[in-house]
Amino acid sequence: MKQAPRAWYDKLSSFLIENDFARGKVDCTLFRKKFKSDFIIVQIYVDDIIFGATNEVLCQEFSSMMQEEFEMSMMGELKFFLGLQILQSDEGIKIHQTKYIKELLKKFKMDDAKEMKTPMHPSSALALDEDSPNVDQTQYRAMIGSLLYLTASRPDIMFSVYVCARFQVEPREVHLKVVKRIFRYLKGTINLGMCFRRSQDFSLLGYCDADYAGDRWERKSTSGGCHFMGSCLVSWTSKRQSTIVLSTCEAEYVAAGQCCTQLLWLKHQLEDYDIYEGNIPIMCDNTAAINLSKNPVMHSRSKHIEIKHHFIRDHVEKGDCEMEFVNSEDQLADIFTKPLSKERFYDLRNKLGILSENNLS
Incomplete structure (x- = not known):
């Protein structure tokens, strides 16, 4: 049974390649086929297949081709996938997990709890x-695991969640209070989700930030980053750095x-769609780190950096x-490195495109 998914993928990929589909160079589960000015994209996840095309006729032809070769059923327009709810409109697409959140609140008996304005004080x-x-x-690990899956549509x-996840080995009451918060x-924010507005702008842009020695346990810094394609947030990260740094410059x-x-990975991924990016700007609010990235001279204060x-x-x-300079007020990655005040948190949340269903239009 462990070999079943691999055998299925080999059979399916061989069939698609035989029918003139090209496999992605970065993502091997992505297949693409051109028809003059139109194209169709096929994404595979085990035995689930998501596909879309610039021409509806291509979708119908692909569906017929797959049903002739395999025992498959069409589920229609994508609305629910792996716990993610997808809402499509003329303005764009919203991905949210409203149903999943309601189930979590009921599972952990938090559906009658008092609402909070921010996830962390x-x-x-x-x-x-x-x-x-x-x-x-x-219970603590179950709560953390459930929340980790929710970060797929809720970067806020x-x-x-990742701070609380560090204490799963020996959780304390003080940690549980933060998780419950x-x-x-x-x-209070069940209806929030990621909004992707319709656009022809595929340029990449990254924001990076760091909280120097923010981890009170090991005195390590926390890296935060968010990556945009046009005006749409497509990737985000919040991670404790593996080494102890000696300055704010080094942390940044x-x-x-x-x-x-991450931006280079996205750049190579876009090449599978025939989109080629050149120089990608990375927005940083630390001038010393920017200078260090441009100056190949080794300084005494930086020679210890790995x-x-x-x-x-x-x-x-x-x-x-x-690397380009951005004011700290406009540093969107700030939300991934430290707890923020309500006003600052709301401002960054909106700029990242985490909106309710009514705000999509």
């Missing part, structure tokens, strides 16, 4: 807190390297990307 700084009482590990809770925030420089990695972090410098020299 601005002054929160979690640590081991050995004086706090222990809590049930099974990503930082707070996330659920209380979700209760490491975060910029991680942001560059070689792997100079990855971004190589790509800046090649012209693949370029």
